[in-house]
Amino acid sequence: MAKIAVLGFGVVGSGTVELFYKNKDSIIKKAGTDLDIKYILDIRDFPGSPFADKFTKSIDDIVNDDEVTIVAEAMGGVNPAYDFVKSCLEKGKSVVTSNKELVAKKGAELLAIAKKMNCNFLFEASTGGAIPVIRPMHRCLAGNEISAVAGILNGTTNFILTKMINEQMDFAEALKIAQDLGYAEKDPTADIEGHDACRKICILSSLAFGKHVYPDWVHCEGITKITAEDAQYAENWGGAIKLIGSVKKTADGKILPMVRPAFICDGNQLSHVSDVFNAIMVYADAVDQVMFYGRGAGKFPTASAIVGDIVDAARMNGTSVSQTWEDSADNSFIADYKDDVVSVYVRTKGVSQAKVSEAFGTVEYISRENQPADELAFITPELKEKDFDAKLEALGGEILGKIRVLDMED
Amino acid sequence: MAKIAVLGFGVVGSGTVELFYKNKDSIIKKAGTDLDIKYILDIRDFPGSPFADKFTKSIDDIVNDDEVTIVAEAMGGVNPAYDFVKSCLEKGKSVVTSNKELVAKKGAELLAIAKKMNCNFLFEASTGGAIPVIRPMHRCLAGNEISAVAGILNGTTNFILTKMINEQMDFAEALKIAQDLGYAEKDPTADIEGHDACRKICILSSLAFGKHVYPDWVHCEGITKITAEDAQYAENWGGAIKLIGSVKKTADGKILPMVRPAFICDGNQLSHVSDVFNAIMVYADAVDQVMFYGRGAGKFPTASAIVGDIVDAARMNGTSVSQTWEDSADNSFIADYKDDVVSVYVRTKGVSQAKVSEAFGTVEYISRENQPADELAFITPELKEKDFDAKLEALGGEILGKIRVLDMED
Numbered sequence: 001m002a003k004i005a006v007l008g009f010g011v012v013g014s015g016t017v018e019l020f021y022k023n024k025d026s027i028i029k030k031a032g033t034d035l036d037i038k039y040i041l042d043i044r045d046f047p048g049s050p051f052a053d054k055f056t057k058s059i060d061d062i063v064n065d066d067e068v069t070i071v072a073e074a075m076g077g078v079n080p081a082y083d084f085v086k087s088c089l090e091k092g093k094s095v096v097t098s099n100k101e102l103v104a105k106k107g108a109e110l111l112a113i114a115k116k117m118n119c120n121f122l123f124e125a126s127t128g129g130a131i132p133v134i135r136p137m138h139r140c141l142a143g144n145e146i147s148a149v150a151g152i153l154n155g156t157t158n159f160i161l162t163k164m165i166n167e168q169m170d171f172a173e174a175l176k177i178a179q180d181l182g183y184a185e186k187d188p189t190a191d192i193e194g195h196d197a198c199r200k201i202c203i204l205s206s207l208a209f210g211k212h213v214y215p216d217w218v219h220c221e222g223i224t225k226i227t228a229e230d231a232q233y234a235e236n237w238g239g240a241i242k243l244i245g246s247v248k249k250t251a252d253g254k255i256l257p258m259v260r261p262a263f264i265c266d267g268n269q270l271s272h273v274s275d276v277f278n279a280i281m282v283y284a285d286a287v288d289q290v291m292f293y294g295r296g297a298g299k300f301p302t303a304s305a306i307v308g309d310i311v312d313a314a315r316m317n318g319t320s321v322s323q324t325w326e327d328s329a330d331n332s333f334i335a336d337y338k339d340d341v342v343s344v345y346v347r348t349k350g351v352s353q354a355k356v357s358e359a360f361g362t363v364e365y366i367s368r369e370n371q372p373a374d375e376l377a378f379i380t381p382e383l384k385e386k387d388f389d390a391k392l393e394a395l396g397g398e399i400l401g402k403i404r405v406l407d408m409e410d
Numbered sequence: 411m412a413k414i415a416v417l418g419f420g421v422v423g424s425g426t427v428e429l430f431y432k433n434k435d436s437i438i439k440k441a442g443t444d445l446d447i448k449y450i451l452d453i454r455d456f457p458g459s460p461f462a463d464k465f466t467k468s469i470d471d472i473v474n475d476d477e478v479t480i481v482a483e484a485m486g487g488v489n490p491a492y493d494f495v496k497s498c499l500e501k502g503k504s505v506v507t508s509n510k511e512l513v514a515k516k517g518a519e520l521l522a523i524a525k526k527m528n529c530n531f532l533f534e535a536s537t538g539g540a541i542p543v544i545r546p547m548h549r550c551l552a553g554n555e556i557s558a559v560a561g562i563l564n565g566t567t568n569f570i571l572t573k574m575i576n577e578q579m580d581f582a583e584a585l586k587i588a589q590d591l592g593y594a595e596k597d598p599t600a601d602i603e604g605h606d607a608c609r610k611i612c613i614l615s616s617l618a619f620g621k622h623v624y625p626d627w628v629h630c631e632g633i634t635k636i637t638a639e640d641a642q643y644a645e646n647w648g649g650a651i652k653l654i655g656s657v658k659k660t661a662d663g664k665i666l667p668m669v670r671p672a673f674i675c676d677g678n679q680l681s682h683v684s685d686v687f688n689a690i691m692v693y694a695d696a697v698d699q700v701m702f703y704g705r706g707a708g709k710f711p712t713a714s715a716i717v718g719d720i721v722d723a724a725r726m727n728g729t730s731v732s733q734t735w736e737d738s739a740d741n742s743f744i745a746d747y748k749d750d751v752v753s754v755y756v757r758t759k760g761v762s763q764a765k766v767s768e769a770f771g772t773v774e775y776i777s778r779e780n781q782p783a784d785e786l787a788f789i790t791p792e793l794k795e796k797d798f799d800a801k802l803e804a805l806g807g808e809i810l811g812k813i814r815v816l817d818m819e820d
Contacts, residue, residue: 019553019696030552030732124550130697132542132550140534140542142440143429143717269703272682286429286714287540290704293679294697304696307553315730322440322721 002031002314005039005062007084008075009046009055012098012125015303016072017051020310027307031314038068041084063087070313072306073097082106089113089121096309098125098302104199108212108327115324120316122309122323127153127200130301131294132308133280137207138322144284146208148248150408153200155276155296156184156191157223157243161261162274165231165240171224183276193222194243194259201245204280205257206325208247213257217331221260230347230401232368233377237345239265242273244406248283254335262406263345263379269293270406283408338386343405347377351397359391379405412441412724415449415472417494418485419456419465422508422535425713426482427461430720437717441724448478451494473497480723482716483507492516499523499531506719508535508712514609518622518737525734530726532719532733537563537610540711541704542718543690548617548732554694556618558658560818563610565686565706566594566601567633567653571671572684575641575650581634593686603632604653604669611655614690615667616735618657623667627741631670640757640811642778643787647755649675652683654816658693664745672816673755673789679703680816693818748796753815757787761807769801789815 004020006013020027020037028035039062040054049055059080062068071088073095075081081102085095090113097103102110103126114121124134128151137146152158156178163174175192178184190196198220205213223243234241242264247257264271269291273279278296283289295301348356349372356363356378363378371377383391392399414430416423430437430447438445449472450464459465469490472478481498483505485491491512495505500523507513512520513533524531534544538561547556562568566588573584585602588594600606608630615623633653644651652674657667674681679701683689688706693699705711758766759782766773766788773788781787793801802809 023553023555023695026555027553030548032731131700132546132702135550136542136546136702138440139722140545140718141714142721143433143437143714145433145436269679269682272679284714285433286710286717288705288711290541290702292542292546292700292702294700300696301698304551304553304694307696308550311552311732312549320725321442 001034002069003038003067004070005068007041007073009040009042011299012302013074015299016306019303019307031311033314059084069093070310071095092117092119094120094313096122096306100126100199104202104215111324120313124309125302125305127203128278129296130304131292133292144286146284148283148408149204149208150244150246151280152242152273152278153197153245154191159183159276161241164228168228170228192224194220197245197259201257205247209255210325211328217334218257219337223261233366234263236368237366239263240271250335254333256335258337262404264406340385341382342385343382344380345403347401349398349400350374351376351395355395359394411444412479413448413477414480415478417451417483419450419452421709422712423484425709426716429713429717441721443724469494479503480720481505502527502529504530504723506532506716510536510609514612514625521734530723534719535712535715537613538688539706540714541702543702554696556694558693559614559618560654560656561690562652562683562688563607563655564601569593569686571651574638578638580638602634604630607655607669611667615657619665620735621738627744628667629747633671643776644673646778647776649673650681660745664743666745668747672814674816750795751792752795753792754790755813757811759808759810760784761786761805765805769804
């Protein structure tokens with residue numbers, strides 16, 4: 001018998017409670033032990049809620065109740081979630097969380113406490129929402145050495161980019177629709193500047209390579225500079241533009257985590273992931289590539305991942321070694337993205353093909369409908385990122401757009 | 411410390427041994443306990459093998475060695491694998507297997523023995539090769555009620571269909587290439603008639619709905635009747651033809667497992683899964699839909715799944731309730747596919763549009779390049795499968811092709 005406390009009764013927290021009671025019988029059967037929710041922590045009142053008897057405003061009620069062995073944190077943000085989670089873990093309670101910011105910023109520390117206290121700190125819901133990816137990566141792929149991960153980790157930006165490419169919409173217009181539909185927040189910065197995807201690639205990087213990657217260490221570019229014209233060129237090139245969070249091993253034994261929009265060719269499954277859906281491709285020595293696809297956010301999709309972790313926490317004693325990573329004292333194991341070798345899509349105005357050849361050698365030109373006579377768009381050969389800007393400057397003319405081509409194997 | 415025995419040193423068995431030693435250090439770290447391979451069972455001799463000291467021709471060596479706690483079965487076929495696996499489980503040894511035929515035909519019985527003996531019977535490698543799907547389905551989706559599963563479960567047929575659609579190739583020609591490349595066997599029956607996909611959908615059905623589904627109970631159609639023209643129509647319609655193994659809950663509380671070629675629209679991720687790749691889409695109440703994609707066969711992809719299970723077997727004591735199902739005395743819980751409601755692509759010769767309207771009402775016509783004047787192709791409205799043949803007969807003329815449209819939600 002395990003008693004559960006749910007921290008936060010917002011979208012995800014209430015989804016977790018509702019889903020738990022909806023499928024309670026089969027959940028208990030799968031857990032192999034009786035389960036019930038004893039507390040719901042929220043500073044707000046919910047008069048008339050069917051769960052009225054479970055609400056508390058004090059984390060101490062939960063921390064000091066030895067009957068509570070599993071805590072589901074769905075508050076979001078680092079504070080006060082961090083203090084609450086830490087207090088629970090220090091009491092030996094397993095914690096499951098959907099809080100990507102918490103895991104990306106405090107994961108190593110919280111995992112160390114869980115290990116010490118022989119309880120679980122699980123976070124399937126923090127990355128990819130409904131998509132099983134954390135557990136498959138560290139458990140099912142345990143026989144592999146992972147070489148790279150690349151994912152569409154943010155549904156809002158994927159919705160916007162899908163609109164831009166399918167309906168020739170401008171960024172601002174597509175963002176407005178996303179906001180009207182509730183996919184994007186009033187202040188959409190965290191999504192469109194890539195900060196949300198950045199937290200998720202930090203979690204995946206830490207899990208894949210065993211050392212904590214902090215968000216500040218990751219080169220991160222958003223999608224605000226993408227235009228409808230860029231999207232059109234991408235389609236004519238035979239692909240799509242996606243916001244990609246990725247990490248790969250580099251030749252010098254470091255890792256390169258990164259977030260940026262990218263041209264992705266049709267041959268790569270990620271190019272077909274549309275609307276608010278997310279997908280994560282994992283490249284590893286034995287499997288070659290595997291991809292996990294589904295809804296990256298939302299009330300019940302995220303609740304699904306939390307409940308899955310609750311069932312696991314009820315079944316397992318102690319932390320799983322493969323799901324932990326160590327803290328990293330500094331970022332010396334993070335490669336400089338300027339040393340990366342890339343191909344880049346470039347869109348120019350008032351530049352001659354002769355100048356392009358002079359700067360980049362042989363490029364692949366792309367065309368679009370209604371392309372102005374003074375506009376050129378092309379894909380450069382592979383070159384060192386650090387050499388790119390100088391060559392771009394040598395073109396003269398105006399640079400209307402530049403987007404990297406995804407450099408993972410297809 | 412756990413000692414492992416590998417049964418069978420063919421493609422998958424040797425891949426398992428090689429992968430284990432390649433990544434041994436990290437595998438042991440993830441398992442949290444020391445691991446080594448003590449025996450390899452094979453009736454053949456492998457002179458000069460680096461694993462020469464491990465070979466035995468007698469299963470008794472393994473069954474009677476108490477040091478061996480994990481057995482990886484990679485022999486294939488029911489006999490003698492069944493006897494060997496049973497003997498090991500009865501001694502309380504955990505067994506992991508890539509043998510889909512064994513699991514599809516004997517799964518319930520072997521799971522019951524594992525449960526009784528408090529050991530594991532794991533089979534991630536039996537379905538979807540490298541793709542993590544068994545564990546994600548029963549563990550990560552534990553909070554969900556699954557409503558349906560649909561998958562591209564056979565790489566050989568997917569390769570053939572991809573060739574047919576991308577290169578306007580006939581079935582026979584595409585099959586020949588698949589055989590030349592080693593993707594299809596000399597006798598390709600098990601692949602092209604859908605028997606291989608059938609075993610896999612039996613396993614997924616049993617796992618999703620908790621009762622053993624035997625292959626004989628599954629309506630199964632292969633891809634031998636598909637033509638290059640059908641593939642062309644599918645593309646012009648906005649989709650592709652794939653061999654789909656699926657199962658869904660029906661309104662009367664039964665389940666309908668099935669294997670058949672299907673038209674799949676571009677909006678469904680499965681339509682983009684090409685070449686030898688496999689993918690499994692799971693539909694469930696909380697997640698909506700999640701898909702798992704990767705290589706469905708091959709030496710190291712399959713070995714990856716086996717090694718993942720070995721690591722799990724080393725970590726867990728006892729069978730996981732969520733991964734077991736019960737035996738079924740009869741097939742009364744299997745719905746009759748004739749009662750299913752379907753849309754069907756039909757290709758006819760010498761049939762008038764008036765006759766089509768008379769038989770089916772309003773249909774969606776599809777065209778193709780070089781379409782003969784007396785050829786009509788169309789998608790019917792939804793109708794009961796059992797009413798379909800009579801309507802088809804009423805058309806008069808010749809029926810050149812008929813393929814169901816995938817009826818899962820996109």
